[in-house]
Amino acid sequence: MKKLFVNIAILLLIYFLISQIAVLSLPFSWGNTRLNTKYVAYKEQPEVYNTVFVGASTTYRHIDPTIFDAALNEKNSDYDYHSFNFGIPANRTPQSIYTLNYLLDSYEEYIDCVVLDLSELTKMGVDNLHKKEMIYWYTRDNISSIIKTSYESEKGMLNKVGVPALHVFSYGEKLLMVGMGAALLEQHTGLNVESLSLGPDKNGYYSLDQEMKDDPEGDLAVRYEFLRTQDTIDYRTRQCQLLFERFGNVQKGYSPTMSRELNKLIKTCNEKDIKIIIMLSQRLGDRYEYLLPLYNSLPEANKISFANPDEYPFLNDRDNLFDLAHLNRNGSVVFTKLFADLFLEKIQQQERE
Amino acid sequence: MIFNSFHFLLFLPCVIFLYFAIPYKWRWLFLLLASYYFYMSWKPEYAFLIVASTAIDYYASMRMSAIADKAKRKPFLMLSIFTNLSLLLLFKYFNFFSDSARAVFDSFNIFYDVPEFNLFLPVGISFYTFQTLSYSIDVYRGTTKAEKHFGFFALFVSYWPQLVAGPIERSADLIPQLKKDFDFDYLRVKQGLIRVLWGFFKKVVVADRLSIFVQEVYQHPLDHGGFAVVLGTWMFAFQVYCDFSGYCDIAIGSAKMMGINLNDNFKTPYFSTTIREFWQRWHITLSVWIRDYLYFPLGGSRVTYSRLMFNTMLTFAIMGLWHGANWTFVMFGVVHGVLLSLRRTTDKFFPSFRLNLGSRFRWLSMALSMFWVFNLTCIPDIFFCSRSVGEAIIHMQSIFTVPNTSYDLIHNAMIGTDTSVQFILSWLFVGVLLFFDVVLYLRKDMTIEDYITSRTKPVRWAFYIVLLIFVGWFAMTTNAAFIYFQF
Structure with a gap:
């Protein structure tokens, strides 16, 4: 039996080493088709863009760089804003930090302002396992912070142990390149691109209305039909109000590790003379429990919040909504203009400080 | 599990x-x-x-x-x-x-009130x-x-x-x-592991990858042209073979490690030169079961010609129904029965009706016969893979149509889109599978583990490493259930 174990161990070691050689020698690849599409478009002319947005679907669907740039350039004649939207659906905050760090490392010279939209922290279920979208962003540097954050933000001992274990498992899959062969080939043959997801202006913003128009048989039509009734919108608004009242002023973070990560990111940007804004969109479910305390732990000049439904009633106006969690084209236009105003205030505040 | x-x-x-x-x-x-x-x-x-x-x-x-x-x-x-x-x-x-x-009662306007059994x-x-x-x-x-x-x-x-x-x-x-x-036996356990690894390759690398295209073709009956339907059906033939024989390889390999030899269910079935041979190589334990407990009790082949046709059709229809509670499976069996009956008819009335290119080109005759029989077995597969008999007929009709390129997935895969890599990989891995099937066929249906353990150490280790990389890097991590689990 010993001979069998030794041979299996040798075989697995050889496999591990070959996988490591492949991981280290192959060029970097995004495991997410939409993000890859955006990156491919961005890297063709990075010098054009001085502002980038990263985050989840609330960034992707809500901030139109064309409107943002126009609104700011109209008010500020000293500086010509050109922004690009890197938001992708279902992005977690550590994923956004990873993307932002990658962009800052590669294109620091061109970037003057960055916006990071807070989203899910490290939420993960069994259904997320083995997905290339979940695997690509783990690194030796961020895995310990992901484990700590999931331990800190999850409720109940089962989740506190289970969710970090799922992340460790996924990290292991990345190290062993499990199921990643085809994704790598797609990436390096330039076929991992979905040009529609760049949006009509090719700046990374793609409204849900437009996507539904482009793909009338997709899931979006169903979402539009069934998740936009006035009753559900009212219920969602009340939930947000209640949670905001409860956690809006909570200072002590549920995830001090993520708070440290974000503050470190702010510090890094400051050192590089890059303006950074952390944004908190209005969110559903129990996310306010950890997102609001996390948001509250950040410096005032570096954050913008839309979390309070009473402060921004247009975010819950049926005419501006596509579904329960996202604005439609009309809503995103209003939102982008408002965001541009608040962004400018914060940038000026940072300059003063 | x-x-x-x-x-x-x-x-x-x-x-x-x-x-x-x-x-x-x-x-x-x-x-x-x-x-x-x-x-x-x-x-x-x-x-x-x-x-x-x-x-x-x-x-x-x-x-x-x-x-x-x-x-x-x-x-x-x-x-x-x-x-x-x-x-x-x-x-x-x-x-x-x-x-x-x-359905029958409805067609006679007779009220039928038997509840569904969910x-x-x-x-x-x-x-x-x-x-x-x-x-x-x-x-x-x-x-x-x-x-x-x-x-x-x-x-x-x-x-x-x-x-x-x-x-x-x-x-x-x-x-x-x-x-x-049984005591622990290093060689036996090693051979079991080789068989298990080969089974995983067939299932998670080949079958699950092919299923992307098969599903696309067979779930959208009106969107695909003739070439896509033919290619999709070939892909299904390899998918179902790799899916089921992959399962059997894992089962046989697992049992072998414990010292137990299970019967082989597949012996390179797509190298059959007749439909009869196909059923001697495909799902062997079911074929033998049907033969021993249904076909022989009905009289087998030692009966009149008309009774033989009846026996053949009945056993194949029942075997088709065994696969699943759907008329598509019954049709799958019936079409196989028809193909076998046709062969028996030509054997009886036109015994010299054979493809024969002479002894010099015997290999070519065999290869053409294999390709012909493979395509014949694809006809019942159209019923097997379709959701209804009506859809199967639409697929058959589609074989004679030109593709609607905006939806035709296989056409798109071949002109360089995001599905191209998976498409090329699918055929590449089918090629790997066929290479080993040819080797095993030429060695009189040797098993993969016997073949590999008879090789030199460098060849064995190269096989282990390459196969492990194929399974590790190119596994479809969708956890798709085995097709035959539903039966």
Whole structure:
């Protein structure tokens, strides 16, 4: 039996080493088709863009760089804003930090302002396992912070142990390149691109209305039909109000590790003379429990919040909504203009400080 | 628990290790518990059916073995057959027959009010009921002795590697092996692991990758042109082969590690030169079961020509229905029956009607015959893969149409889109599979593990490493269930 174990161990070691050689020698690849599409478009002319947005679907669907740039350039004649939207659906905050760090490392010279939209922290279920979208962003540097954050933000001992274990498992899959062969080939043959997801202006913003128009048989039509009734919108608004009242002023973070990560990111940007804004969109479910305390732990000049439904009633106006969690084209236009105003205030505040 | 899951990757080494770690006298109990755990991980309630089937068959076989007069044994045989077929009928076929009856009654405007029976189909029910049926019939015929030890009999019914999708084993083959005291044997375990790894390659690398294109073609009957349907059907032929034979390889390899040899279910079936040979190489244990317990009792081939045609059609229709409660499966069997009957007819009336290019080009004749038979077997596969007989007919009609390029996935894959890589990989891995199938075919249907262990050390290790990389890097991590699990 010993001979069998030794041979299996040798075989697995050889496999591990070959996988490591492949991981280290192959060029970097995004495991997410939409993000890859955006990156491919961005890297063709990075010098054009001085502002980038990263985050989840609330960034992707809500901030139109064309409107943002126009609104700011109209008010500020000293500086010509050109922004690009890197938001992708279902992005977690550590994923956004990873993307932002990658962009800052590669294109620091061109970037003057960055916006990071807070989203899910490290939420993960069994259904997320083995997905290339979940695997690509783990690194030796961020895995310990992901484990700590999931331990800190999850409720109940089962989740506190289970969710970090799922992340460790996924990290292991990345190290062993499990199921990643085809994704790598797609990436390096330039076929991992979905040009529609760049949006009509090719700046990374793609409204849900437009996507539904482009793909009338997709899931979006169903979402539009069934998740936009006035009753559900009212219920969602009340939930947000209640949670905001409860956690809006909570200072002590549920995830001090993520708070440290974000503050470190702010510090890094400051050192590089890059303006950074952390944004908190209005969110559903129990996310306010950890997102609001996390948001509250950040410096005032570096954050913008839309979390309070009473402060921004247009975010819950049926005419501006596509579904329960996202604005439609009309809503995103209003939102982008408002965001541009608040962004400018914060940038000026940072300059003063 | 499906074989291509993380759960199984933990289960297999634990069972193998403990199997050799515990004393011989407790191994049967350990394997029985492992088998029930394996099965109950789907739905614990399913275990009651196996327990019921096991208990009744055990009782019936013990009573039959105590009676010398064959005629007096018959009621107990009937008890076993009635129990097993009732389970099958109730859980698998009730709604099918009821819906078919409703359609007939509706066409005569007769009110039909039999409610639907909404129960989940127990996994592998067709396999273990056939296995226990063969045992009862053999005991009745006196060709096998009844197993007195209830534990070993229960283990024969529920032995986990082949419980949910075969191979369908005979008691005379399996029970003596289950009783044998095997020591750990390095070569045997190594060979078992090679077979398991090869099975994983077939399932998670080849079959699951091909399914992307097969589903696209077969779930959108009106969107694809002739080329896509032909290619999609070829891909399905390889998908179902790799899916089912991959399962069998994992089952056979797992059992082999424990010292138990299960029967081979596949012997390079796509290298058959006749439909008859195809069924001697495809799902062998089912074909043999149908032959021994249905075809021969009907008279087999030693009957008149018309009766032979009838026997052939009936056995193939029943075999088709065994696959699933849908007319598509019945048609799958019927078309195979028609193809075999046509061959028998030409053999009878035109015995010299053969492709013969002379002895110099015998290999070419064989290759062309193989390609011809492969394509013939693809015709019933269209029914197998379609959701309804109507859709199958649409697919057949589509073969003669031009593609609608905006939706035609295979056309898009071939002109360089995001699906191209998977498309190329699919055929690349089919090529790897065919390469080894050719090698094994030329070595008189040698098994992959025998072939690999007969090679030199560098070749063996190169095979292990390359295959492990294929399985590791190119596995489709969708955890797709095996096609034959639904049967």
